[in-house]
Structure formats: C-alpha cells, structure tokens
Amino acid sequence: MPAPESPLIIALDYADLGAALQLADALDPARCRVKVGKELFTRVGPVAVEALHRRGFQVFLDLKFHDIPNTVAGAVEAAADQGVWMVNVHASGGRRMMEASAERLAKRGLETHLIAVTVLTSMADGELQETGVSGSALAQVERLATLTLESGLDGVVCSARESARLRELCGAGFLRVTPGIRPASAGQGDQRRVMTPDAAMAAGSTHLVIGRAVTQAADPMAALADIERTLARRS
Numbered sequence: 001m002p003a004p005e006s007p008l009i010i011a012l013d014y015a016d017l018g019a020a021l022q023l024a025d026a027l028d029p030a031r032c033r034v035k036v037g038k039e040l041f042t043r044v045g046p047v048a049v050e051a052l053h054r055r056g057f058q059v060f061l062d063l064k065f066h067d068i069p070n071t072v073a074g075a076v077e078a079a080a081d082q083g084v085w086m087v088n089v090h091a092s093g094g095r096r097m098m099e100a101s102a103e104r105l106a107k108r109g110l111e112t113h114l115i116a117v118t119v120l121t122s123m124a125d126g127e128l129q130e131t132g133v134s135g136s137a138l139a140q141v142e143r144l145a146t147l148t149l150e151s152g153l154d155g156v157v158c159s160a161r162e163s164a165r166l167r168e169l170c171g172a173g174f175l176r177v178t179p180g181i182r183p184a185s186a187g188q189g190d191q192r193r194v195m196t197p198d199a200a201m202a203a204g205s206t207h208l209v210i211g212r213a214v215t216q217a218a219d220p221m222a223a224l225a226d227i228e229r230t231l232a233r234r235s
C-alpha cells in the first residue's frame, strides 16, 4: 500500500476494537493514516495494530513513552517490531532517553518514525506553570523541539500554533504532528492550544491528528469529507 499523501491521521480513541474497526472500515487507507492511543491499546493490545495493518493502514502508535532510557528504548523497539509507521516518547524524558530510543531503531535498521511530545495540546501557559515550568508553552515547546532534534528523532508532537516557529527553528524536514485540530464549528473540549485544519496546514503542520471532530460526529464520514474539502480548497 503506497503511503497516503494526505496529512490526516484519524485518532481511533475507542474503548473496543469493534467500534474502532467500524470506523476504519469506512475510511480509505489511501486517504488517511490512523492513530492507536492509550485507551484502545490498553484495552485490546497489539491486536488493534494488526487488524489495522491487515486493512492497509499506516498506524501511528501514540503511547507517549516516558521512563528511563533502557525501558523506553525497549518499548520503542517493540512498537517498531509491530511494523508501526510512527511511535512517540515524551521529550521531557530527556536527551539520553531519546538518543537511546533513536539508536535502538537505527541499530536494527527499523524505519518507524520516532517523534517526541513537547507540551500536550491540552495545556495552556497557566497549567504548564503549575508543573514547575516557568516560561510560556511556546518557549517550552521550542526548548524540547530543539532537544528532540539534537537527540536524532524525526520530529515532534506540538500544537499547530507552534508549527511555523518550529519549521523555522528545526527545519522543514522535521515533522510537526499536530493534535488539537478543531473545525471552526467544533468546541475545543479539553484541548487548549487549538487550530482549524486549514489554518494548521497554513502554519506549517506536516500532519494533523483528528479525533473527536470525526469520531464523535453524528456522521463521521461527512465530518471527514468536510475537512478534506477545506484542505483541498487550499491547494
């Protein structure tokens, strides 16, 4: 299956495999990728990834590993052994953790993209400061993205609000995978640093992660088609 040109990654945040596959079966693996996150993976395990691979999807395994270097490198290797397209760690786990993970993949010649979460898109400046970070979310994202680049990873998870700055800081080839995408008509829910799909692309995001705007829509496929139309108008 050739890689989709689309930047869209649909987050299959479901509590059971049946619901996730029901949506996956309505999606076209030539037109989007899918994301398996903590809820589905904790309930179902690698079976979810296998079922999506059988359907031809490239899978982003979004487990955001955060632990000591040896443990995270082992988990990243285990994800890559499942053949996932992308896996991630928390950049706040530090340089040695990220380097160990990137080196583990390189040593085995595994082509899974490895990226790092900078600051969760659900956090605004005030909430971040409660955790002991004194500057703004943007300053922390810049710091962690630079560390991620220096540690040899392929890109970051950030908000689309930071995409333009990170393209400048880390180069166009450094992936900017952005959740917190909200069509103009959608509520922000628990997300804080949000952007619309077209604004996110204009800002320089390389990939857009979209969950509830599609999965919780009354008609998920119509919601997705609307997003695709918005993006097509840009090109």
Ligand SMILES: O=c1ccn([C@@H]2O[C@H](COP(=O)(O)O)[C@@H](O)[C@H]2O)c(=O)[nH]1
Pocket (backbone or CB within 6 Å): 011, 013, 037, 062, 117, 119, 120, 121, 122, 157, 158, 179, 180, 181, 191, 209, 210, 211, 212, 213
């Ligand atoms: O900073 C982050 C990192 C990961 N996510 C994940 O993306 C989706 C977003 O879902 P929506 O329903 O579109 O809000 C979800 O799976 C998160 O775990 C994120 O939102 N922010």
